[in-house]
Amino acid sequence: LLASIFVEGFASLQNLSSILFVTVSVGVVAAGLALVTISGNLFMLSISATASISTIVFASVLDFGVMPAILTTLFVGVILGFLQGGAVGGLKTNPIITSIAASSIIMGLGAWYSGGRTITSDVKVEWLGVGHVLPGIPNQIFILLAVLIATEFFLSRMRLGRELQLIGINSNTAKLSGLRIQRATIVAYVIAALTAALSGVLIGAQSSQGNLSLGAGLDFSAIAAVLVGGVAIAGGHGRIYDAVCGALFLAIIGNILLLKGFSLDIQLMVKGAVVVASVMLGAVLTRKRKK
DSSP states (O other), X not given: OHHHHHSTTTTSHHHHXXXXXXXXXXXXXXXXXXXXXXXXXOOOTTHHHHHHHHHHHHHHXXXXXXXXXXXXXXXXXXXXXXXXXXXXXXXXXXXHHHHHHHHHHHHXXXXXXXXXXXXXXXXXXXXXXXXEEETTEETHHHHHHHHHHHHHHHHHHSHHHHHHHHHHHOHHHHHXXXXXXXXXXXXXXXHHHHXXXXXXXXXXXXXXXXXXXXXXXXXXXHHHHHHHTTXXXXXXXXXXXXXXXXXXXXXXHHXXXXXXXXXXXXXXXHHHHHHXXXXXXXXXXXXXXXX
16 A cells, blocks of 8 residues: 555556566465475475476477367376385485485476477467456456465365374374374475476466576575465474465565665665565564464
């Protein structure tokens, strides 16, 4: 509300649309990433790579039809998530090292498949990429809402989702209690990679193109949204709704800085400061919760 009054151009429909497009691409990923964080596995650092290769897969298959392109891309995301989840949940590998290694492999595969070029398609999907249901309200917002409802339902209403939270609180106790740690971890990673692939579809649909730079920065943006949303970095606590709200908050902050003419360097510093403040606040709240 204050930004609408004091920042020129903030309240315009075009600017609202811009904010929502950024919120969707980050919020969809944050919804999936939050599950990994809540499970006690910190973060999945292969999100940007997964989204980037997904734009390439989507653009490559788009000539065969929109639905085949979407389903193929999402299937690739499921496979990538399953492999990482299997390594972390089944083989007990370090989640950070595993996702970093996976990111390198995924980017290598994307570079090999695309030859380092931008993959383009003559099939246009403006309705999915840049279409609006109402002025200022992009069609993609409904996809974000669907992802939010589905992931929140999984976490709070399904048995495996509740087990995921208990695993994040205390994995040793969860193991002694007979909870399905391996299955829950794999599902969390599959959903996270699936949402990253979906974000790649939405990004690629904007221009019917795919390359390895289109998903750049999603890792940090999604992590920032999760932390700003109040999801506990130690795991076990947090809501998907809050992570998506974190994405919206960061999109608004970034937009205000852009409209006020601040450079990219300043924008990154402000975003980093917001994340640090969120982590510090989260640490204080966690300490109080344990007392």
